Amino acid sequence: MKRMQKKKRILLTGLALSIAVLHLVPFYILLTTALKQKGDFSSKWKLPEEFSIANFTEAWDKAGLTNSFINTAIITFVSALLLIFIGSLAAYPLARRRTKLNQAVYFLFIAIMIIPPLSSMVPLYKMVVELGMMNTHAVAILNNTAAYMPLAIFLYAGFIRSTIPKELEEAARMDGAGTMGIFFNIVFPLLKPVTATVCIIACVFIWNDYQFSIFFLQDKEVQTLTVAIAGFFGQNANNLHLVAAASLMAMLPMTILFLFLQKYFIKGLSSGALKG
Missing domain, CATH: 1.10.3720.10 (MetI-like)
Structure with missing residues (x-):
């Protein structure tokens, strides 16, 4: 009985982790894309070689996010x-x-x-x-x-x-x-x-x-x-x-x-x- 409960717990934990990973994948792609420099069209799965925050300041100004926020x-x-x-x-x-x-x-x-x-x-x-x-x-x-x-x-x-x-x-x-x-x-x-x-x-x-x-x-x-x-x-x-x-x-x-x-x-x- 304890073995069955342990297997069930492991299965549910694995399922929960899988769902969490699925939700984190879009966020990861969004983050890597935002941190890449202009002209960097490397794979969306790959971390940028040089992290850049220039996209954030430029997007904030161009989109007029101050007023919208x-x-x-x-x-x-x-x-x-x-x-x-x-x-x-x-x-x-x-x-x-x-x-x-x-x-x-x-x-x-x-x-x-x-x-x-x-x-x-x-x-x-x-x-x-x-x-x-x-x-x-x-x-x-x-x-x-x-x-x-x-x-x-x-x-x-x-x-x-x-x-x-x-x-x-x-x-x-x-x-x-x-x-x-x-x-x-x-x-x-x-x-x-x-x-x-x-x-x-x-x-x-x-x-x-x-x-x-x-x-x-x-x-x-x-x-x-x-x-x-x-x-x-x-x-x-x-x-x-x-x-x-x-x-x-x-x-x-x-x-x-x-x-x-x-x-x-x-x-x-x-x-x-x-x-x-």
Whole structure:
């Protein structure tokens, strides 16, 4: 029996390592391409003989990444704050008060998650034009908040139900604490793991959003990274060194965020964040 378990563990470890290698291969090719000097067309698998960071500085200037980074950071940061604040507040009564109405609302949010976002593009575009909100940070923030709010509520409600004991809230209520006081002083501080999960998932999707940004943020002043790099790729299709450097710089913030919050992210998933 122990031998079978050992073989199973070795097999699963080998499978996990294989999957990790498959995910690292594109990153390796991107890195080697970005570090090669202009005119170096050696094999994509081969490390450059001389490492060069000139591609990064040139790509940053030519693609105008300063403005795009600021726009993307503002949209991502504000959207994530709204998702965490509103999502946790909305999930708390849905998780604690199991009425028929709350159950219906909860399943409605789950149903909304199934609807493809692009199916709402035409009416959404018409509404944004009529409100005069084209090419503004506000339209991107509101759109992303609305798009990922069902997911945030789903994760928060599942975590509260399965992880946070009601006895803590009942004890605080007996001491005279109100509902909002209980939430902000007792419940919310315990939501760190699932908050990290919501933050990583939402930030990664919002940071990398292209389909909505290309329609609503067409002005260069409010252009996001994905749109800027897509245009930069079209202009420099014959110079992949620059494109690779720009792509690496664009993915770096979310990579750092995940490395910083990965402990909480894993804990949030394993502690019941996906147990509705």
